[in-house]
Amino acid sequence: MIVTGTIEKKGFGPGTWALVSADKTYELKDAPSELKKEGLKVSVEGEVRDDVMTFAMIGPVLQVSSFKVID
Template sequence: MSITVTGSIEKKGLGPGTWALVSEGGETYELKDAPSDLKKSNLKVKVTGEVRDDVMTFAMIGSVLEVKSFEVISD
């Protein structure tokens, strides 16, 4: 399922660490295949991608969102 989410990037300190998108509504998405330009804490972004129900992760902090594109709102 393709979705677009607006929110903030956070680095979660679980294991080796993982990058997450926390939506304006408070939902957390674990980012899969996030480009390096997106891996910046507190970055405000709009991300479009696919929710991957077929992927398991060690962090298990929320739905896995495979990034297709993104737009920086502010940094």
């Protein structure tokens, strides 16, 4: 799946990186360091992982396979 939105760092524990789209917030799994930038507008390709639980529990877990920055 492809999700477009803005990267945000949520303040749970050591911090959790999220992709906030128009209708949903996804917790990012295996996000590359280049993606971990607050306010970055991106299109992320990945897979929602129903078999993964997290401490933050801020939304579905999206395992990142690739991304591109949107100007």
